[in-house]
Each structure stands twice: as C-alpha cells, then as structure tokens.
Amino acid sequence: MGDSQHVEIMSSDEHRARYGAGREPSALSMEQIGELFQEFLMAVARPKRRDGDGSRDLSERLREHLGSTPGDRPVVKAAYPPYDLPNVHLALERWFEGAGRSYELVGMRGAQHHGELTLGDILEAADRYDRFTVGAVDYAQLPVSPDAELACVSCGFYLGAEGDERFAVLLRGPQDEYGRDKVEIEVLAGEKEFADRLLAEIDILVRELNIFRGQVLSFEGSEFGHGLGPFRFHRRPGLTRDDIVLPDGLLERVERQVVGVARRRARLLAAGQHLRRGLLLYGPPGTGKTHTLRYLLSHLPEFTVVVLSGTSIDAIGPACALARMLQPALVVLEDCDLIAEARDHGGGEQPLLFQILNEMDGLGDDADVAFLLTTNRADLLEPALAQRPGRVDLAVEIPLPDADGRARLLDLYGSGLGLGKEITDEVVARTEGTTASFTRELVRRSVLIAAEREAPRTEAEDVRAALDELLSDHDRLTRRLLGVPGAEDVEDVEDCQGDDDFE
Structure with missing residues (x-):
C-alpha cells in the first residue's frame, strides 16, 4: 500500500x-x-498517522488534557434554539472568567457531516479511525444588535480546568447542510455531577447575558443558518406625541393600557392585579395603527419586543417563550385578521388561532407581557380573543382623520415646505375620507414635482398638481392603496402613518 x-x-x-x-x-x-x-x-x-504527527491527533490531545481516556468519561449535553448561539457563546466566555478557571480553545477538522454525530461518536471515530483531527476553530459572524456583530464559536473544544478538575466542552452551532438545527453543548468530565453543575450555570448566564433583552426583533421566516436565522434586529423608534395625529383622548387611552401598566407594575402587583394585557388597534389601512405601535415602543425602552406579521405569525410559540424569559416584553401581532378570523368565516377550525390564545392564557398573572394586535378587519376576528382579560382588554379604533386631523398631518409631513393657510385649507377640503398615508404621499409627490421643474422650493402649484394626480381616475389603484374612498377594491397594503416597519 x-x-x-x-x-x-x-x-x-x-x-x-x-x-x-x-x-x-x-x-x-x-x-x-x-x-x-x-x-x-x-x-x-483513514489510516493512522506515523509517530511525530501526534500534535494533530484529537484523541491524543484530549487524553493528554484529561489525564485519562476520553471514552471512559461521561458526556452530558444541553441544547438551545439555533438563534441562541451568541448567547451560549457569551455564557461560556463569562463562565470561564470565574476564579480558578482557564481553558484552551481548539478546533476540529477532517470530517464531514459531524453535525449528525454526538461527542461520543466523534471520540470513537477519532480514536479508532483517526477520522477527526485538531484544526482551526470555526467561527460565525452574527449580529447582536442593529449596529454590531459578534464572532461566535460555531465548532470548537474548550479544554477547561477548574482547580484540579480537567474537562472538555464541545460547542457546536446550527449547520443546515449537515442537518443540525440547534445549538449544542456537550461536556466531557470526570464526574457527571460536575458536568450537570457546569451546564446549569451556563443556562443561568444564557438568560442573564441574553443579547435579545431590550431589543426590537422580528422573525423573518427564513431558514436557519443565515445570521440569526429567523431574527432581524430593528432600531427602536424615537417618536414623540408631536409625531402622532389622533383624535383627542385616544392616545391617552392606549398609553394607559400599555405604558401606564408598565410604569405602575409594583402598585398593581401589590394590589393583587395582573400585568398581562392585550391591546387591539383596528381601522382602515393607512390610518396609523403601526405608527401608534411605534410610538408605544418609543416610550418603553426597557421592553423586549418581538414583532410577528404575515407568515411569521407561525412563530408565536418561540416568540412568547422569548417574551416570558426576557420580561418585560411586548409581542406585536400585525394584521392578525390573516390568521385570527372567526371560525364561521375561516372555514373550520384554526389551529394557529388556538395556539395564540393558549399562549396568551398560559402567562402567569405576574407576567409583564403585553400583546399588541392590529387588524384592518375587526369584524372577522375570532370573538374568543376578547372573552377574558389577558387576551384583549382594550380594542381601540384608529379612524380616518377628520378635517382638523388632515390639517395637522399636512403640517407634520410638510413642516419644512412653508405652505400657507390657503393651500392647506384647499387640500383639507379636497381630501375628505383619505388616510394619513395619503397625506404623506401627497407631500412627497409635491416635493418631487418641484424638483423635476428645478424649482428652489415647493410651491402651492406643486401641491395642487400632486393632488390632482393622486385623485385622478388614472391613479385609481394608487388611490385605493392610499385609502381614498370610491376606488376599486384591491388587496389592502400594510398599514402605516409614516414608515411601515419599526426602523
């Protein structure tokens, strides 16, 4: 040979x-x-290497560190969701910072499909067939906030020591190509009790150091393996009352339900009152439901927020589990009529609806978790959503803006244009029944028309031209999408009174 x-x-x-x-x-x-x-x-x-090349022998390296044959020691493991890799990585780093602890980090190479193997399988293959060798540590560059990333160990051995105890920890992240859809830690130690204690302490640190705490997150619904998989980080909005145009008294009711409970949590608990609550905002598309939610997020900076919309509402289970762990928290369900239709409209039972209801009911009375729901079709919602406290305690209609509201919106979005009272009154009179989204688009198109004619500023004639375009029959689809009455029925677009997401 x-x-x-x-x-x-x-x-x-x-x-x-x-x-x-x-x-x-x-x-x-x-x-x-x-x-x-x-x-x-x-x-x-996989032939055995000759003497002199033992530095890359994984089995020998572990034997030297442990002082015994690796296969003779018990292996204890714990698993986490795939998006928890940064949290597990940080927890291990912090744990090894403890007094009397140290470690050497080594990688593993020379094997494919190791994601399907346990640590015991790897040790046997390394010892009998030389299938695994010491190599470079694998890292994954993952986002941990809207503006920061962290290099996380995605496959590596921590050859650890605590006093006289010698042990090894294998950390592996998700690997789609090898069928691994979780984060796993496996501990090889002399005594099972030591491994159990290590994993319990790591679990505590995963919760304490959790990078999702206080963040605004959304589930993307994509496959695991790209960044954090289903998560996307969003910057927390910074809206003030001046950015909100709603009928008098409406915003105060919404604030009391969500922000007020958060600020008075201690007194409510002392009085034996529960903290879990649900708020439903309903009304035509474009009236400001999402914008109102963004305002609430602006005034709850310590809250962890998980946003679900469209097909990502399927992730209600993981979202609620995250909210329970990282209280205080908000779970936002946008366009919930897409899945929470009344059963007589939905054509039978709705398993996802029942899961949402069960998640709401499953929270304890002291859980500081709020559910914020939006819908364009309140008439289709399952009545069970409002049958008991803790599901939906308050339903608030976000109506079309009245004349005063349309004037305030024009002033808000066109504040830098210097429009006079005459053109403002004309726009208000011609836009009865339109939405906040319409006003925003009107201002944007007015500025664009002025720019196209190379004008130094936007004039009243630009506003009139833009208004004529938006109200014309040629723009009937646009009119419908912006909430203008009388346009043909077409599929509704996402609600907004400003930006249509949480950026």
Whole structure:
C-alpha cells in the first residue's frame, strides 16, 4: 500500500476476543463479515498517522488534557434554539472568567457531516479511525444588535480546568447542510455531577447575558443558518406625541393600557392585579395603527419586543417563550385578521388561532407581557380573543382623520415646505375620507414635482398638481392603496402613518 500508509489488521487473538474462541473466519455471520469489511475500509481510508504527527491527533490531545481516556468519561449535553448561539457563546466566555478557571480553545477538522454525530461518536471515530483531527476553530459572524456583530464559536473544544478538575466542552452551532438545527453543548468530565453543575450555570448566564433583552426583533421566516436565522434586529423608534395625529383622548387611552401598566407594575402587583394585557388597534389601512405601535415602543425602552406579521405569525410559540424569559416584553401581532378570523368565516377550525390564545392564557398573572394586535378587519376576528382579560382588554379604533386631523398631518409631513393657510385649507377640503398615508404621499409627490421643474422650493402649484394626480381616475389603484374612498377594491397594503416597519 506504499510507505505513506499504515493499516491495522486484526490479529488472531483480537479475532478470538471479539468473536469467540474456536470460530474460524469462515464461520462468521454475514453481519460480522460486513462489520469487519467496514472496519477495513475505514482503516484504509483513514489510516493512522506515523509517530511525530501526534500534535494533530484529537484523541491524543484530549487524553493528554484529561489525564485519562476520553471514552471512559461521561458526556452530558444541553441544547438551545439555533438563534441562541451568541448567547451560549457569551455564557461560556463569562463562565470561564470565574476564579480558578482557564481553558484552551481548539478546533476540529477532517470530517464531514459531524453535525449528525454526538461527542461520543466523534471520540470513537477519532480514536479508532483517526477520522477527526485538531484544526482551526470555526467561527460565525452574527449580529447582536442593529449596529454590531459578534464572532461566535460555531465548532470548537474548550479544554477547561477548574482547580484540579480537567474537562472538555464541545460547542457546536446550527449547520443546515449537515442537518443540525440547534445549538449544542456537550461536556466531557470526570464526574457527571460536575458536568450537570457546569451546564446549569451556563443556562443561568444564557438568560442573564441574553443579547435579545431590550431589543426590537422580528422573525423573518427564513431558514436557519443565515445570521440569526429567523431574527432581524430593528432600531427602536424615537417618536414623540408631536409625531402622532389622533383624535383627542385616544392616545391617552392606549398609553394607559400599555405604558401606564408598565410604569405602575409594583402598585398593581401589590394590589393583587395582573400585568398581562392585550391591546387591539383596528381601522382602515393607512390610518396609523403601526405608527401608534411605534410610538408605544418609543416610550418603553426597557421592553423586549418581538414583532410577528404575515407568515411569521407561525412563530408565536418561540416568540412568547422569548417574551416570558426576557420580561418585560411586548409581542406585536400585525394584521392578525390573516390568521385570527372567526371560525364561521375561516372555514373550520384554526389551529394557529388556538395556539395564540393558549399562549396568551398560559402567562402567569405576574407576567409583564403585553400583546399588541392590529387588524384592518375587526369584524372577522375570532370573538374568543376578547372573552377574558389577558387576551384583549382594550380594542381601540384608529379612524380616518377628520378635517382638523388632515390639517395637522399636512403640517407634520410638510413642516419644512412653508405652505400657507390657503393651500392647506384647499387640500383639507379636497381630501375628505383619505388616510394619513395619503397625506404623506401627497407631500412627497409635491416635493418631487418641484424638483423635476428645478424649482428652489415647493410651491402651492406643486401641491395642487400632486393632488390632482393622486385623485385622478388614472391613479385609481394608487388611490385605493392610499385609502381614498370610491376606488376599486384591491388587496389592502400594510398599514402605516409614516414608515411601515419599526426602523
């Protein structure tokens, strides 16, 4: 076979020890013959290295560190969701900062599909077939906020020490290509009790150092393996009351339900009152439901926020689990009519609806978690959403702006244009029944028309031209999308009174 390979062949003594004395190879069963042939192929494909190259021998490296054969020690493991890799990485780093602790980090290479193998499988393959070798540590560059990333160990051995105790920790992140959809920690230690204690302390640190705490997150619904998989970080909005145009008294009611409970949590708990609550904002598209939610987020900076919309509402389970762990928290369900339709409209039972209701009901009375829901079709919502406190305690209609509201919106969005009272009154009179989204688009298009004619500023004629375009029959679809009455029925667009997401 050449000088570069050395193949171990089973001796007659080894044969008798494994298969029994007095048995000749010809008497072996087909299963035993297959096993021997598989070992032969592995020995040829993964031959043992010659002396002098032991520095890359994974089994030998672990044996030197542990002071015993790795396979003789118990292995204890814990698993986390795939998006928790940064949290587990940070928890391990912090744990090893404890007094009397140290570690050396080494990688593993030379094997494909190791995501399907346990640590025990890896140790056996490394020892018997030299299938795994010491190599570079694998890292994944992952976002931990809207503006920061962290290099996280995605596959590496921590050769650790705590006093006289020697142990090894294998950390592996999700690997779509190898069928691994979770984060796993496996601890190889002399005593199972030590491994159990290590993993329990890591779990505490995962919660304490959680990068999602106080963040605004949304589930993207994408496959795991790209960044944090289903999560996207958003900058927390910074809206003030001046940015909100709603009928008098409406914003105060909404604030009391969400912000007021958060600020008075201690007194409410002392009085035996629960903190979990639900708020439903309903009304035509474009009236400002999402904008109002963004205002609430601006005034709850310590809250963890998980936003679900469209198909990502399927992730209600993980979202609520995250909210429970990282209280105080908000779970935002946008366009909930898409899944929470009344059963007589939805054509039968709605499993996802029931899951949402169960998640709401499953929170304890002291859970500081609020559910914020929006819908364009309150008439289609399942009545069970409002049947008991803690589901939906307050439903508020966000109506079309009246004349005073339209004037305030024009002033808000066109504050830098210097529009006079005459053109403002004209716009207000001609835009009865339109939405906040319409006013915003009117201002943007007015500025664009002025820019196209190379004018130094936007004039009243630009506003009139833009208004004529938006109200014309040629822009009927645009009119419908912006909430103008009388346009043809087409599919509604996402609600906004400003930006249509949480950026």
